[in-house]
Amino acid sequence: MEAKSLDLSVLVEIFNGDSAGIPDLLEDVSQTVDRIEASLIETCKRQDWPGAGKALHELKGMCASSGCVEVAQLCAQTEAILTAERYRQVPDCLESLRSACGRLRSAIREACADQYQAR
Amino acid sequence: MNTVVMVDDSSVQLRLYAQMLKSLTDADGTPFTSPTLALKWCEEHQPDLILVDYNMPELDGLEFVRRFRALSGHTPIPVIVITGETDKEVRRSALELGADDFLTKPVDAVELRTRVRNMLRIREHSRMLANQAAWLSEEVRRATASIVERERETIYRLARAAEHRDNETGDHVIRIGLFAGCVARALGLPSEEQELLRLATPMHDIGKVGTPDHILLKEGPLTAEEWEIMKQHTVAGFDILRDSKSPLLQRGAEIALSHHERYDGKGYPFALSGEQIPLSGRIAAICDVFDALLSKRPYKEPWPLVQTLEYIEDESGRHFDPRVVAAFKQVLPELLEIRNRVAAEHSGGVEEAFYGSKIA
Numbered sequence: 001m002e003a004k005s006l007d008l009s010v011l012v013e014i015f016n017g018d019s020a021g022i023p024d025l026l027e028d029v030s031q032t033v034d035r036i037e038a039s040l041i042e043t044c045k046r047q048d049w050p051g052a053g054k055a056l057h058e059l060k061g062m063c064a065s066s067g068c069v070e071v072a073q074l075c076a077q078t079e080a081i082l083t084a085e086r087y088r089q090v091p092d093c094l095e096s097l098r099s100a101c102g103r104l105r106s107a108i109r110e111a112c113a114d115q116y117q118a119r
Numbered sequence: 120m121n122t123v124v125m126v127d128d129s130s131v132q133l134r135l136y137a138q139m140l141k142s143l144t145d146a147d148g149t150p151f152t153s154p155t156l157a158l159k160w161c162e163e164h165q166p167d168l169i170l171v172d173y174n175m176p177e178l179d180g181l182e183f184v185r186r187f188r189a190l191s192g193h194t195p196i197p198v199i200v201i202t203g204e205t206d207k208e209v210r211r212s213a214l215e216l217g218a219d220d221f222l223t224k225p226v227d228a229v230e231l232r233t234r235v236r237n238m239l240r241i242r243e244h245s246r247m248l249a250n251q252a253a254w255l256s257e258e259v260r261r262a263t264a265s266i267v268e269r270e271r272e273t274i275y276r277l278a279r280a281a282e283h284r285d286n287e288t289g290d291h292v293i294r295i296g297l298f299a300g301c302v303a304r305a306l307g308l309p310s311e312e313q314e315l316l317r318l319a320t321p322m323h324d325i326g327k328v329g330t331p332d333h334i335l336l337k338e339g340p341l342t343a344e345e346w347e348i349m350k351q352h353t354v355a356g357f358d359i360l361r362d363s364k365s366p367l368l369q370r371g372a373e374i375a376l377s378h379h380e381r382y383d384g385k386g387y388p389f390a391l392s393g394e395q396i397p398l399s400g401r402i403a404a405i406c407d408v409f410d411a412l413l414s415k416r417p418y419k420e421p422w423p424l425v426q427t428l429e430y431i432e433d434e435s436g437r438h439f440d441p442r443v444v445a446a447f448k449q450v451l452p453e454l455l456e457i458r459n460r461v462a463a464e465h466s467g468g469v470e471e472a473f474y475g476s477k478i479a
Contacts, residue, residue: 014138014228021138028131057174061203062131064225072225 003070005100006107010067023112029066030108033059037101044094052090053082063104070100121167121239125150126157126183127201128175136170139228146235154178158186166196167242168235170222173202173209181212188217195245197238201226271318274367278321281328284335290461291410292321297457298406299399305446306402315370320403322371323378326356338418350387353379370399378403383437393440401440405431405447408438413458424455 011022036059043051060075062068078093123146125136133150140148149166151157154177161169169187173180180200187198200213203224210221219241220234278292300317308316327335330352334345341349356375360368377391377400384392386404412427422430428451435444447454 014135016138016142016228018141021134025131025134025138028134032129032131054176057203058129061174061224062129064203065132065135 003073005068005070005103006111007067007069008111010065025066026108026112029062029068030105032062033068033071033101033104036062037098040094040097044090047087049082049085049087053079056082068104071097071104074100121146121242122164123148123168123170123235123239124157124161124166125170126152126154126175126180127172128152128154128177129172132172136226136231139226139231140235143232143235146239154183158183158190161187162190165192168238169196169198170235171198171200173200173213180218181209181216184213184216184218195242195249197242199234199238270365270367274318274371275321278323278325281325282321284327284330284332291414292324294410294457294461295323295403295406296321297461298410298454299402301450301453301457302402302406302443302446305449306398306443308398315367316374316399316402319367319370319374319399320406322356322360322368323374323403323407324352324356325359325371325375326352326354328359329355340418350379353377353388373397374399374403376400378407380404381438382440386438396440398440398443401443405439405443408434409447409454410458 006026008022011025012019015022036055040052040055040059043049043055056075056079060072060079063072063075074093074097078090078097081087081089081093123140125133125148127133127136127150130150130152133148133152137148137150140146146168149160151160154171154175157171169184171180171183175183178186180202184198184200187196197219198217199220199222200218201222201224202209202213213221220238222231222234275292282292296317296319299320300313303313303316304310330349334341334348337345353376357372360372360375363369363372374397376388377397380386380389380391380396380400381404382393382396382401384390386396409427409431412422412430413424415421431439431444431447435441439447
């Protein structure tokens with residue numbers, strides 16, 4: 001089964017029914033994804049694997065906590081590849097991750113629009 | 120309201136934690152993306168709980184815990200380390216450094232709230248215990264101070280009882296205690312010893328309780344037989360006070376026995392000389408004679424000050440230890456001021472001030 005880009009129920013549970021703050025948080029998530037993604041591309045280009053590992057870890061933690069399931073899973077897979085030093089597979093993983101980040105951004109835009117409409 | 124300091128380099132995580140804590144009415148989250156800034160804040164404030172991420176670029180969670188625990192007064196504040204690591208070593212190190220609990224990422228809201236609530240409860244209990252310990256310690260201090268004061272009062276009143284038989288006011292015992300403290304200070308004795316001598320010297324004549332009235336209050340010169348009986352008050356005083364566990368009574372016993380010894384060896388009861396005589400006895404001797412000469416006694420009128428000082432000077436190296444005479448002269452203005460003050464203020468207040476350590 002394919003992982004969801006954004007599982008909003010995670011945030012709804014955290015916000016305990018008070019969903020007014022969710023769009024604001026999702027905007028923060030989106031900006032953080034942009035920042036870490038850029039850092040990931042840069043570190044992988046330089047083959048700075050420890051740097052890439054840190055960026056992946058940070059992205060994974062935030063995504064796992066905020067219901068961004070797909071990106072969190074791909075981060076975990078890429079982290080495992082780096083740990084196993086299978087660096088040849090990194091470009092493919094990075095490509096998958098970038099696509100997933102794109103889908104996440106769309107999902108966030110959609111969710112925010114819905115939330116604003118709901119208000 | 121309890122302050123929960125939250126430290127995570129991710130602002131998203133901090134917002135999520137803050138949101139999770141919102142439903143706790145007694146906890147208020149204070150977020151920090153910089154662990155260094157969080158530590159600085161903790162130096163100036165007293166948090167009630169720390170929530171800290173393990174994986175941070177600037178300073179990891181373990182180092183944060185170590186530095187936080189090193190801040191004074193922050194030991195009983197609970198710390199929860201949030202980690203994605205399942206590595207036993209990380210958890211063990213965190214515990215060794217003083218972490219109290221862990222949360223694993225992604226953090227479950229219900230679990231976080233429960234652990235925070237539990238930790239705040241522990242914090243509250245430890246605060247109550249600390250308050251109770253401080254209260255108990257203060258009570259013990261007060262009770263001990265009261266016992267010490269009662270002990271001093273009892274000793275003082277005992278000394279006064281003996282003195283009362285040949286001296287109406289009892290001021291003499293207060294004065295010579297104060298004199299002895301001053302002379303001891305001039306001799307460079309430690310402050311504990313000065314205080315001991317101040318309180319013990321009034322017991323010098325306690326043995327007089329056993330001296331018959333017809334000898335003690337006789338206005339004319341004593342016969343040889345009467346004089347032998349009179350001399351016994353030194354040994355009687357020693358017998359009353361000896362073998363006590365109280366350093367104060369031990370010093371009192373020493374003074375009672377030795378305050379009529381003379382530096383030249385012509386005193387009593389043992390005709391000790393020079394350094395054989397305990398220093399406390401040599402100090403008591405000069406203080407006793409100085410005050411007695413200036414005071415009226417059944418057998419004599421008070422001496423003028425000049426004559427009294429000449430006598431003391433003449434007796435240096437004979438009756439008195441020259442070193443003690445020098446110290447006595449050094450504090451003479453203070454001794455004269457004490458004589459005036461105690462005579463002028465003769466009242467319960469002076470007495471209470473004496474055994475309550477209010478007069479130094």
